[in-house]
Amino acid sequence: MSAVHAVRLGGGVALVVRPRAIAVGAVLVVAGAALAVAAVGTGEITLSPAEVVRALVGAGDPGTTFVVRDLRLPRVVCAVLAGVALGVSGAVFQALTRNPLGSPDIVGFQQGAAVGALVVITMLEGTGRAVSAGALAGGGLVAAAVYLLAREGGRTSGYRLILIGIAFAFLMTALTEYLLARARVEDAQEGLRWLFGSLNGRTWEDVAPLALGLAVLLPCAVPAGRALRALELGDDAAHGLGVRVERARVGLVALAVGLVSVSTVAVGPIAFVALTAPQIARRLTRAPAPPLVCSALTGAVLVLAADVAAQRVVPETPVPVGVMTGALGGLYLAWLLTISWRSGHA
Amino acid sequence: MTDASLCAERLTLGYDGRTVATELSVAIPDGGFTAIVGPNACGKSTLLRALARMLAPRAGRVLLDGVEIRQRPTKEVARRLGLLPQTATAPDGIVVADLVARGRHPYQRLLRQWSQEDERAVREAMRRTGVDDLAGRPVDELSGGQRQRVWLAMALAQETSLLLLDEPTTFLDIAHQLEVLELCADLHAAGRTLVAVLHDLNHACRYATHLVAMRDGAIVAQGAPADIVDAELVAAVFGLNCLVVPCPATGAPMVVPCDRRGASVLVEDPVA
Numbered sequence: 001m002s003a004v005h006a007v008r009l010g011g012g013v014a015l016v017v018r019p020r021a022i023a024v025g026a027v028l029v030v031a032g033a034a035l036a037v038a039a040v041g042t043g044e045i046t047l048s049p050a051e052v053v054r055a056l057v058g059a060g061d062p063g064t065t066f067v068v069r070d071l072r073l074p075r076v077v078c079a080v081l082a083g084v085a086l087g088v089s090g091a092v093f094q095a096l097t098r099n100p101l102g103s104p105d106i107v108g109f110q111q112g113a114a115v116g117a118l119v120v121i122t123m124l125e126g127t128g129r130a131v132s133a134g135a136l137a138g139g140g141l142v143a144a145a146v147y148l149l150a151r152e153g154g155r156t157s158g159y160r161l162i163l164i165g166i167a168f169a170f171l172m173t174a175l176t177e178y179l180l181a182r183a184r185v186e187d188a189q190e191g192l193r194w195l196f197g198s199l200n201g202r203t204w205e206d207v208a209p210l211a212l213g214l215a216v217l218l219p220c221a222v223p224a225g226r227a228l229r230a231l232e233l234g235d236d237a238a239h240g241l242g243v244r245v246e247r248a249r250v251g252l253v254a255l256a257v258g259l260v261s262v263s264t265v266a267v268g269p270i271a272f273v274a275l276t277a278p279q280i281a282r283r284l285t286r287a288p289a290p291p292l293v294c295s296a297l298t299g300a301v302l303v304l305a306a307d308v309a310a311q312r313v314v315p316e317t318p319v320p321v322g323v324m325t326g327a328l329g330g331l332y333l334a335w336l337l338t339i340s341w342r343s344g345h346a
Numbered sequence: 347m348t349d350a351s352l353c354a355e356r357l358t359l360g361y362d363g364r365t366v367a368t369e370l371s372v373a374i375p376d377g378g379f380t381a382i383v384g385p386n387a388c389g390k391s392t393l394l395r396a397l398a399r400m401l402a403p404r405a406g407r408v409l410l411d412g413v414e415i416r417q418r419p420t421k422e423v424a425r426r427l428g429l430l431p432q433t434a435t436a437p438d439g440i441v442v443a444d445l446v447a448r449g450r451h452p453y454q455r456l457l458r459q460w461s462q463e464d465e466r467a468v469r470e471a472m473r474r475t476g477v478d479d480l481a482g483r484p485v486d487e488l489s490g491g492q493r494q495r496v497w498l499a500m501a502l503a504q505e506t507s508l509l510l511l512d513e514p515t516t517f518l519d520i521a522h523q524l525e526v527l528e529l530c531a532d533l534h535a536a537g538r539t540l541v542a543v544l545h546d547l548n549h550a551c552r553y554a555t556h557l558v559a560m561r562d563g564a565i566v567a568q569g570a571p572a573d574i575v576d577a578e579l580v581a582a583v584f585g586l587n588c589l590v591v592p593c594p595a596t597g598a599p600m601v602v603p604c605d606r607r608g609a610s611v612l613v614e615d616p617v618a
Contacts, residue, residue, distance in 0.1 A: 098435070222456060230451050236431030236512075239400045241451040241504070242424025288437035288444070 021285045021294055028297035032080065035304040039079070040072045042311050070204075078202040079307050079321070080300040081210045082263040083273060087299020088221055089259035090274030091281070091290035095228045096252050097158030103275035104260040107165020110269040111172030112142025113261065114195055117268075118176055121191045122183035131194065132209075132265040139264060142168050143257040147250075155235065156249055197268035197322030199307050206266055213262030220255050225292050227252065232289050270322045272329030273302050280332065302329065349376045351539070352397060352427070352508055357406035359392050359563075365404070366392045367563035374508075374556075379534040380541045381554035385584050389563040390543045391432070391512055397541065398429045398510045424452035428506035430497055432513050436485040442496050443481040446472055449503030471502035475529060491522030498529060509533065511542040515549065527553045547584070551575055551598045559583045575599040 040056075041047040045067060047055075054060040055068035090103045104110060116138020120126040126134065146168055150161040176195070180188050227248040230238040235245050260274060277299035278290030284298070285291050306324035313319070350373035357370040367389035374380050374397070382390040395401040396408055399415045408415045415423060428449075436445055449471065450464040472478040475495040480488065485496055494514060501509060514530070515523040523546070531553050534540050544550045550557055551571040558568045561583050567574045580588050580601055593600040 098437075226451075226454070226456070226459075229448060232435075232437045233445075233448060234431060234433050234435045236400060236429070237434040237500075239420075240398065240424065240429030240431060240501070240510075241448070242421035243451070244420055286439065288440035 018285065018287065018291075021287065021291055024281070024284045024294055025297055028294065028301055032297065032301045032304060035301060035308055036076050036080065039076045039304055039308045039311075040068055042308060043067075043072060074204045074207050075199045075202045075307070076304065077207050078210060078267055079199055079303045081207070081214055082267045082270060083277070083298075083300035083303035084218075084296040085210070085214060085259040085263035085299070086270065086273040086303070087277035087281070087295040087297070088218070088292055089256045089263070090276075090299070091278040091292050091295035092221070092224060092228065092252055092256040092259075093274070094278050095232060095289045096249065096256070097162055098232065099158055099162055100275070100279050102158060102162050102165075103278075104256060105269070105271055105274045106169065107162055108142045108146060108168035108172055109139045109165075109257055109260050110264060110271075110274075111169045111176065113139035113264045114269055115172050115175045115179065116141075117194050118179040118183075118191045121194065122179050122187040125187075135265050136261050138172075139257060139261050142172060143253065147253055155246065193320075194268050195322075196320035197264075197270040197325075198320040199267055200318075200320070202267070210262055210266040213258070217255060217258050217262070220251075221292055224252055224255055228289065268320075268322060270303060270306075271326040273299050273325050276329035276332060277302055350374050351376055351411050352409070352541075354393070354397060354403075354408050355406050357393070357396055357408070358404040359389065359396050359401060360404055361392075361401075365563070367560075370396075370406070370563075370565055372397075372558055372565065372568065374539065374541055376539055377534075377537065378539060378555045379530065379553060380539075380556040380558060381544045381550035382541065382558045382560065383544055383547055383550045383583070384560035384566075388560045390558075390560050392563075393558075393560070394510055394512050394541065394543050398427065399423060400429075421452050424504065424506070426506055427508040427510065428501040428504040430501045430509070430511045430514055432516070434497055436493070436496075438486065439484050441481070442477055442483055442485055442488075442499075443468065443472070445485055445496060446477070446499045446503050449500040452504060467505050468503050471499040474502055474533070475499040489522075490518050491525055494518060494522070494526055495529065498526070502533070507537075508539045509541070511540065513543050513545065516545065523549065547575070547580070547601050548593075551600065552593060552596055571599055575601070 037049045037052050040052045041049060047064065047068070051060060051064055052068055055065045058065070060068065093102045093104055093107070094100055096102065113135040116134040116136065117131050119138070120131045120134030124130065146161060146165045147156065149164045150156045152160065180191055183191060227243055230241045230243045231245065231248065238245050263270070278295040281294035281298040282290045285294050302325060303321065306328050307321045309328065310321050310324040311318045353373040355371055357367065358365060359367045359370065370393055372393070382393060384390045392401065396403055399408065399420070402416060410418065410423065410426065447464070447468050450467060453464060454460070469478070472481060475498050477492065477495050477499050480492060480496070485493060488496065498514070511530070514526050518526065527549055530540055530542065542554070554571060556569065557571050557574060559566045559574070559579060566583050567579055576590050576599070577588055580586050580590065587604045589602045589604060590599050591602055592598070
């Protein structure tokens, strides 16, 4: 038996892989594809999986093809990309803080983005791009503040980051409520719609910035994964292995915040995915730390499943996807924690 | 004096606003087993941190192969100097072979994550430390002694000629302390240069070839144990009234504390 499983490709390229992670990844891809087909078939006109696939490959009738490709596919692609972004962001953050609670949706980034968006919606009467810019600025400012306050003598501990982040999350939630309370009713309604995180009415125009953001950020996740494997052993050990610890940490925080930001801008703050996906992926793969690729796939599957459920459970009044991820993710996490406590592996 | 690839020149060290040590100059003899000893909070771990480039000195410099260590690329240093820190944490459920393999980090690149060389180094490190039978076991299920051997294996897999160990025997029972020190002695005998912060002066005298004795952030004495360790030094460093006798097993200096209740001293002048 080899100490590490590696796939050797030509030209000196060799990648470390875990057989179990590949199997889990394959299952997640199949589940995601099935959910995507189901999601595209869901709506005012119900389409069978066969009809969906025909329309996707260009063999359907023009009407169905229009519904599938132009009306429903962007929504599904948005769900997948947002799920990937949240999954990776959560995995990076949880690995960095060595704590499942160290998720961007717990430590205030999403709440900061919400305040930014609400300031634009309720005080500046802004819409569209302006709301996105507000969300980006809010999330970024909170991230910078949390990071700077968590620094102590040139080092940042994961624990401090989480505690300060949670404090900021409460502060931002209070600000959100204040902004909603003093806003005009119509603005408050618009703000609430944004706050729930929704995939309704997404078009290819919404997909483009999200896809572009991921195209830039995801390649950075590869070196990030390498740095994380060293940082997991503790700052001193990572130092000994030749990692510039604080520089790596700034880069990782920036990557995680960037990922959660592009997702939030595209679909609003979808709750719980960044927290839950890495934990589910970690347990499925039995990896020592949240695995990046499987967390991304789990995130995509979670958002897709939540969206399908959100549309199907009460077809007359579809709930926003964010409400559904909150409910599904929360239940699953509670179940996982109960199971692991009972078996003594909390 | 022998050659020293790693040395410190007039270091002032501290954390935040607090100065811990001043004017520290040490030369780590190549091929030696250097032990840094002294009472709690005397700055011995701080000195090790500075030697391992983890702490930037306020003044003075640390030289590795004649070049200031913090000027060299940290990854290059990591192939020259390995470190076993006090605070390393194993990720939940990680298995031994996986943890030892992390020691290959300084040799790996994005697309060349695992080579035959890495495989060989990891096997060799596990064999040397006697953890090859544990390869597939989760690290958190091991005993303290086994775990420390696994961390040593990780540091060994880094294949550096210099190895720095921060209190490698703390929290271990006496048998496991000796097991780890014997392992260190083997590594030293195989040609590695070792630097360890040790709590137990008798262990240091028994295994190290060179001592650096510190107190209150200053170096009190450095040299071979047999040359520098006597009752006077122990009194100066630890404030302890004691006899220093040759160890019956090895002949190395051995510290025997005097009876504080004033009972008669059985051996009048054991060294004579």
